[in-house]
Amino acid sequence: MKEKKVPDPFSVQGNELGEQEIIHRPVLLDTLEELLDFGEGAAIVDATVGQGGHAAVLAGRLDKSGCLVGLDVDQDNIGVATGRLSKMKCRVELVRENFGKLDEVLGELGLEKVDVILADLGVNSAQLARSERGFSFQEDGPLDMRMDDRLERTAGELVNGLGEKELADLIYKYGEERRSRRIARSIVWQRSKERIDSTFKLVRAIESAVGPRRKGPSGRIHPATRTFQALRIAVNDEMGSLEKLLDMAPGLLREGGQLAVISFHSLEDRQVKLNFRENAKKGIYELQSRKPLQAGEQEREQNPRSRSAKLRIAKRI
Numbered sequence: 609m610k611e612k613k614v615p616d617p618f619s620v621q622g623n624e625l626g627e628q629e630i631i632h633r634p635v636l637l638d639t640l641e642e643l644l645d646f647g648e649g650a651a652i653v654d655a656t657v658g659q660g661g662h663a664a665v666l667a668g669r670l671d672k673s674g675c676l677v678g679l680d681v682d683q684d685n686i687g688v689a690t691g692r693l694s695k696m697k698c699r700v701e702l703v704r705e706n707f708g709k710l711d712e713v714l715g716e717l718g719l720e721k722v723d724v725i726l727a728d729l730g731v732n733s734a735q736l737a738r739s740e741r742g743f744s745f746q747e748d749g750p751l752d753m754r755m756d757d758r759l760e761r762t763a764g765e766l767v768n769g770l771g772e773k774e775l776a777d778l779i780y781k782y783g784e785e786r787r788s789r790r791i792a793r794s795i796v797w798q799r800s801k802e803r804i805d806s807t808f809k810l811v812r813a814i815e816s817a818v819g820p821r822r823k824g825p826s827g828r829i830h831p832a833t834r835t836f837q838a839l840r841i842a843v844n845d846e847m848g849s850l851e852k853l854l855d856m857a858p859g860l861l862r863e864g865g866q867l868a869v870i871s872f873h874s875l876e877d878r879q880v881k882l883n884f885r886e887n888a889k890k891g892i893y894e895l896q897s898r899k900p901l902q903a904g905e906q907e908r909e910q911n912p913r914s915r916s917a918k919l920r921i922a923k924r925i
C-alpha cells in the first residue's frame with residue numbers, strides 16, 4: 609500500500625492573508641516529552657514560548673485544572689503563539705516580558721510555585737529568516753538584532769559607537785572570537801569612511817579583516833558567525849537574563865519540579881552547567897544527567913539547528 613504523505617507541521621506555511629509564515633521547528637521535543645514529568649493539573653512555564661511549538665505539546669498534556677504560562681520578548685512570536693495555543697484545555701497566559709522578570713510575572717498571575725520551567729534560548733527560525741531584524745549575516749538588512757524592539761540600543765549603535773578596544777573585548781567575550789582585535793580594527797577603519805548600518809556592510813568589514821569563508825573543513829563556519837553572535841548577546845543582554853532566571857528558579861519550583869534549559873553555544877551551556885552543579889552541591893537540585901542531552905542522528909539531519917542544542921534538566925529537591 610502506498611504510504612500517505614503527512615504534511616510537515618514545521619515548514620513554511622501560508623496564513624489567512626496568504627503571506628508566508630516561517631514555523632519554527634522545536635528542538636529535542638521528544639526528549640523533553642519523555643523527561644518532563646508532570647500531571648494534568650500542573651503549572652508549566654515556557655520562558656521562551658516563541659511560536660509555541662514546545663508549549664503546544666506540553667500544554668496538550670494538561671487538563672482544565674492545569675496552566676501554561678508563556679513568556680517572550682518578541683511581539684511577533686507572541687502573536688503566532690497566541691493563535692496556536694488558543695484551543696488548549698488548560699489556562700493559557702502569554703506575557704510579553706523578559707524571563708529575567710519571571711518571578712514578577714508569576715506573582716502578578718497569582719502563581720507562587722510551578723512544576724516546570726523550560727527555557728529554549730536564543731532566537732528562532734522566523735527571527736533569523738526576517739532580514740529586517742538584522743540577525744542573519746546571510747541576508748542584507750539593517751543592523752538591528754533586538755529581540756525586543758522596545759530596547760533602545762541596536763547592534764548598529766554598538767558597531768558604530770563603541771571604541772576599538774571595547775568592540776574587540778565584546779567580540780572576544782561573547783563570540784569567543786580569537787581574531788577579535790583584527791576585526792575591531794577593520795570595523796573602526798570602515799566606519800571612518802561610511803557608517804556601518806547594514807548586515808552586509810558588517811560582513812564586508814569582517815571579511816576584509818580575516819578573509820572570506822574558506823572551502824573545506826576549516827571553512828565550516830562563516831567568518832562573521834562569532835561577531836554576529838557576540839553582538840546579539842550584547843544587544844539583548846542574553847547572559848544577564850539567563851543569570852537572573854537561573855538564580856530565581858529554585859525559589860519558583862515546587863518540590864520535584866523541573867528546570868530544563870536548552871542552549872546553543874558554549875557560553876550559555878557553561879553558565880547553566882555551573883549553576884546546576886553548584887545547586888546540586890547545596891542539595892537544592894538533583895541533576896537528571898551528568899552530560900547535556902543532545903539531538904539524535906535523525907533530528908540532526910531533519911533540523912540542522914538541533915546540532916548545537918544542549919539540554920540540561922535539574923529537579924528541585
Ligand SMILES: C[S@@+](CC[C@H](N)C(=O)[O-])C[C@H]1O[C@@H](n2cnc3c(N)ncnc32)[C@H](O)[C@@H]1O
Pocket residue numbers: 632633634635655656657658659660661662663679680681682685705706707708728729730731732755849850
Ligand atoms: C529558540 S526560540 C524558542 C522556540 C520555542 N521553544 C518554540 O518551540 O517555538 C527562543 C525565543 O525566546 C525568546 N527570548 C530570548 N530571550 C528571551 C528572554 N530573555 N526573555 C523572553 N524571551 C526571550 C526569543 O524572542 C525567541 O522567540
